[in-house]
Amino acid sequence: MTEKAETMLVGIDLGTSQSAISTSTGEQRVVDSYVGWPVDAVARKILKKKVLFGSDAVENRTMLEVHRPLERGLLKEGSDKDQQAIRELLSHLLDLAGVSALRKSGGKVRAVVGVPAEALRVNKQHVREAMRGLVDGLIIVSEPFAVAYGLDALLHAIVVDVGAGTTDYCVMKGRYPTEEDQRTLVNAGDWVDEQLMTLLGERHPGISVSIHTVREWKEAHSFMGKPDGPVMVSIPIGGKPSEIDITEEMRQACESLGPPVAEAMLDLIAGVESEYQEKVRNQIILAGGSSRIPGFGQYLSSALGDFGGGKVRVVKDPVYVGADGGLALAKDAPMADWEKLPQ
Amino acid sequence: MSAEQRLKRRLLEGMAEENIEVIRNQPRGTIRRQRLARLQRFRRAVVVGGSLLAIATVVLALSIRSDASSDRGDSQLTDRSIRSFNMAPPQPDDSDAGGSDLTEVINGRQTHAIEPAVIPLAVRTIAIDAGHGGTDSGALLPRYGMLEKDLAWDIANRLRELSVRHEFKVVMTRPGDETVALRDRTEIANRANADLFVSIHVNWLPDREARGIETYFAGATVDPFLKQLAAKENSDSGFSVADTRRLLDGIYSGVRQQQSQRLAGWVGQSLFETLRSMNPDVVDRGVMRAPFVVLVATDMPAILAEVACISNDREARFLGLPQYRQDIAEALFAGVQGYAREVSATEEGGSS
Numbered sequence: 001m002t003e004k005a006e007t008m009l010v011g012i013d014l015g016t017s018q019s020a021i022s023t024s025t026g027e028q029r030v031v032d033s034y035v036g037w038p039v040d041a042v043a044r045k046i047l048k049k050k051v052l053f054g055s056d057a058v059e060n061r062t063m064l065e066v067h068r069p070l071e072r073g074l075l076k077e078g079s080d081k082d083q084q085a086i087r088e089l090l091s092h093l094l095d096l097a098g099v100s101a102l103r104k105s106g107g108k109v110r111a112v113v114g115v116p117a118e119a120l121r122v123n124k125q126h127v128r129e130a131m132r133g134l135v136d137g138l139i140i141v142s143e144p145f146a147v148a149y150g151l152d153a154l155l156h157a158i159v160v161d162v163g164a165g166t167t168d169y170c171v172m173k174g175r176y177p178t179e180e181d182q183r184t185l186v187n188a189g190d191w192v193d194e195q196l197m198t199l200l201g202e203r204h205p206g207i208s209v210s211i212h213t214v215r216e217w218k219e220a221h222s223f224m225g226k227p228d229g230p231v232m233v234s235i236p237i238g239g240k241p242s243e244i245d246i247t248e249e250m251r252q253a254c255e256s257l258g259p260p261v262a263e264a265m266l267d268l269i270a271g272v273e274s275e276y277q278e279k280v281r282n283q284i285i286l287a288g289g290s291s292r293i294p295g296f297g298q299y300l301s302s303a304l305g306d307f308g309g310g311k312v313r314v315v316k317d318p319v320y321v322g323a324d325g326g327l328a329l330a331k332d333a334p335m336a337d338w339e340k341l342p343q
Numbered sequence: 344m345s346a347e348q349r350l351k352r353r354l355l356e357g358m359a360e361e362n363i364e365v366i367r368n369q370p371r372g373t374i375r376r377q378r379l380a381r382l383q384r385f386r387r388a389v390v391v392g393g394s395l396l397a398i399a400t401v402v403l404a405l406s407i408r409s410d411a412s413s414d415r416g417d418s419q420l421t422d423r424s425i426r427s428f429n430m431a432p433p434q435p436d437d438s439d440a441g442g443s444d445l446t447e448v449i450n451g452r453q454t455h456a457i458e459p460a461v462i463p464l465a466v467r468t469i470a471i472d473a474g475h476g477g478t479d480s481g482a483l484l485p486r487y488g489m490l491e492k493d494l495a496w497d498i499a500n501r502l503r504e505l506s507v508r509h510e511f512k513v514v515m516t517r518p519g520d521e522t523v524a525l526r527d528r529t530e531i532a533n534r535a536n537a538d539l540f541v542s543i544h545v546n547w548l549p550d551r552e553a554r555g556i557e558t559y560f561a562g563a564t565v566d567p568f569l570k571q572l573a574a575k576e577n578s579d580s581g582f583s584v585a586d587t588r589r590l591l592d593g594i595y596s597g598v599r600q601q602q603s604q605r606l607a608g609w610v611g612q613s614l615f616e617t618l619r620s621m622n623p624d625v626v627d628r629g630v631m632r633a634p635f636v637v638l639v640a641t642d643m644p645a646i647l648a649e650v651a652c653i654s655n656d657r658e659a660r661f662l663g664l665p666q667y668r669q670d671i672a673e674a675l676f677a678g679v680q681g682y683a684r685e686v687s688a689t690e691e692g693g694s695s
Contacts, residue, residue: 124365139362154350174350176357178372329358332351337359 007108008099010135011150011326012090013143014113014127016070016165017189017289019089021097022323024331029096030319032057035085036064053092058212070165087130094134103136110137110338112326114146117161117168117182137338141329143322144170145177147287150325151315156272156279160265160300161322162290164189167261171268171280183268187260189290193218196253200246206238217246222254224295254293262303269307281310291318466539466683468512470532472637473499474544474647477522482547482653487663489653491545494662496520498650499543501672509680529640539606539679540645542637545662546652554655555626556618558611559647560603561639562632602644604630605685610648610678617674618651622661644682648675 009024020030036057038044043063057066069085094100099109113127124140131138144159147170153159154172161168167185170177197214200207213235221231231247265284272280281304286297297314304310315321360374367373473495475481481491496519503513514535516528532540546557607630615627628649638645650671651658661667 128366139358140365141358141361145358149351149354154347154354174353176354176361329355333355333358337355337362 006106007110008102009327009330010094010097010099010109010111011146011323011328011330012093012111012113013146013320013322013326014070014090014115015163015289015322016068017163018319019093020320020323021093021099022320022327023097023099024327025098027097028320028323029093031089031093031096033070033089034058034066034068035088035092036061036066038063039065051088053089061212083126083130086126087134090130091134099135108136109134110139110330111135112139112141112146112330112333114141114143114322114326116163116166117142117144117170117177117184139329139333139337141326142168142170142177142182144168144182144287145172146325146329147285147315147321148172148325150321150328151285153283153285156276157283157285158265158268158280159285159287160261160291162188162257162261162286162288162296164289167264167288167290169264169268171272173272173276180271181268183264185260185264187257188288189215189218192222192253192257192290192293195256196246196249199249199252203249204235204237204244208236208239218250218253221246221250222293223251224254224258224293224299226295227251228294254296255299257290257293258296258299258303262300265300266303266307278308278310281308284310284312285315286312287315287318287321289318291315465687466511466679468514468535468537468539469506469679470514470516470535470537470540470641470643471499471502471506472516472528472532472540472542474542476517476520479522482545484653484659487659489659489662491547491653492520494545494653494668495543498668498672498675501669502541502543502675505672505676506679509676525636526640529637532645533640533642537641537643539682540637540641540643541610541675541679542635542645542647543675544647544649546649547654548652549654551654551656554624554652554658555628556611556614556651557628557649558607558614558630559633559635559638559649560607560630561600561634561645599642599644602686603638603646604632606644606679606682607646609682609685610646610675613678613681614648614650614671614674617670617677618667621667621670622658624657650675 011022013020015033017033018030019033020028022028032054034054034057036052037050038047038052044050047060047063052060052064057064065081067082067085069082069089091100094109103109111131113131115124115127127140128138143163144161147161148154148157148159155174157172159168159170159172161170165186165188167188169183169185171181173181175181193211193215196218197209197211200209200214217231217233221233227247227250230245231250232243233246234241234243236242237244269277269280284300284304286300290296291314297312300312301310304312317324364373473492475490475492475495477492479492481495483490496517499515503515506513514531514537516531517523529540611627611630615625618625633647635647638647651662653659653662
């Protein structure tokens with residue numbers, strides 16, 4: 001077998017809400033970033049699994065000790081269980097993509113993992129630790145850089161990657177981004193969920209709804225600007241099932257994300273040399289799960305109005321754009337750039 | 344190679360460099376700076392080598408001319424000089440270029456932090472940090488007229504005397520009863536290239552029965568009390584928001600953290616063993632990690648010792664005794680000395 005035949009390259013986007021993988025063999029998989037262990041023997045017997053992932057874990061959460069190991073896009077600290085959860089999650093993702101089977105048959109796997117732009121070293125080290133033994137080579141990069149690389153936006157571009165836990169920015173200036181070229185905000189999808197939860201609680205004090213449900217509503221009905229129609233949801237209030245209109249709360253919650261995201265974007269553009277600012281303004285890439293909020297791209301475009309205008313391009317496939325970018329990096333990285341993890 | 348390919352190559356090089364720096368726990372840009380320094384050295388070598396060649400050529404030309412022993416014309420001599428001068432300069436040693444760093448990592452030689460024990464090191468300079476001072480009195484015990492800043496200063500001075508007597512160089516982070524920002528304290532130690540940093544404090548705990556010694560090294564904590572304590576001790580640190588990232592990275596600076604933990608272990612044990620002969624009720628509350636700014640922002644192994652508990656009546660009375668404070672200073676010194684011996688591995692004969 002040739003070197004190429006036995007080596008699989010993968011790109012992984014490790015996200016707060018979803019984690020995705022793209023492989024050089026064309027596999028693409030995504031899993032909600034939830035890991036759950038049965039709470040007791042009864043739960044284990046019912047579920048017939050030692051550990052559950054993603055939507056399985058969320059659906060069966062009453063029988064599970066559920067961990068969402070990434071918080072604000074970073075590995076949580078202080079809990080061995082969260083460390084274990086992230087390893088399980090990565091292992092599961094690699095299993096789904098056929099990586100583990102390949103390794104068992106003697107093949108090699110090299111991975112590029114995207115993490116938030118301003119992830120601390122300790123977080124990168126945690127990821128490195130979690131990947132130990134799962135792959136043969138590992139490179140960790142900032143997620144928006146991976147997105148930019150995958151989309152060939154290498155020069156005079158800015159990526160605004162609005163995920164669940166963080167909004168990550170990366171200005172591409174023709175060099176590997178430094179700290180000044182990148183930024184991470186904690187205003188992202190989860191923040192919208194919290195706003196929506198608060199607004200609903202204020203309007204309906206007797207409301208009984210979990211953050212998971214609120215998240216599902218947001219994913220189904222989010223918008224900025226003008227809605228397609230009223231947002232109606234079914235919800236128990238004071239124990240009584242009720243149909244309520246949450247259009248206004250949804251608008252307010254989603255639009256609350258606009259100002260901080262736009263402000264940081266404008267601030268980063270202002271830091272670009274003046275002669276290139278126009279080029280950057282015309283190459284703004286909106287990525288991440290929250291880029292799917294209808295009207296978000298237009299909101300950012302309009303925010304550029306007072307600054308000479310610009311173009312915001314919303315990526316077509318926010319689920320895999322980060323993983324695909326990681327894969328592109330993995331394919332282009334010379335052999336010498338790979339770190340061999342001790343097995 | 345097209346412009347796009349060159350750009351991609353530059354980005355990939357940057358990506359690899361950042362990964363290596365994270366693995367080695369080096370500050371961002373270290374590899375680039377090292378590469379630039381190597382390039383500068385190479386350029387200097389070229390300039391010096393070229394100059395020497397030019398001088399040699401001129402000397403040779405003059406000698407040939409003065410000999411006048413051949414029928415070659417001046418123009419030929421000039422050609423020869425030019426040929427000599429145009430000789431290819433020595434090429435930089437590729438094995439020393441950035442690529443070798445990558446190769447080392449790939450070959451697994453750089454994937455682990457260097458164990459300092461393999462390089463016997465000497466502890467020469469000790470930075471002693473007497474907690475609080477000036478307008479910041481620290482913990483108070485009005486009944487005995489005790490202020491934490493005075494107790495810390497007294498013990499720090501005793502420790503200084505012991506250290507100097509044993510030929511250590513000492514740097515005090517505050518000159519007397521003055522307010523010195525935590526940032527300035529760490530800078531004093533860093534500028535002095537101190538090998539160790541020992542911060543002396545006296546504890547105050549809400550539970551008046553609680554007593555004993557605590558020794559800290561830098562690290563994150565999930566203990567709400569320690570978080571609160573660190574926030575209190577870190578107030579008016581003098582650091583700005585812009586310093587946050589460097590400070591946070593400093594919490595987890597690998598080898599330094601391990602060494603700080605060892606130093607804390609030595610000092611904690613020494614304090615407990617020494618003090619219990621005079622104060623049998625003393626409690627070793629353990630070696631703990633906490634994000635105190637003075638521990639995070641210093642470049643050397645650093646600890647913070649809460650040498651006693653002023654809120655405990657019995658320990659407060661002990662602290663009022665000069666002999667007890669001397670015992671504390673001696674215990675601190677013995678701990679420092681134990682650690683110093685361990686890292687130098689001379690008296691143990693552990694390494695050769």
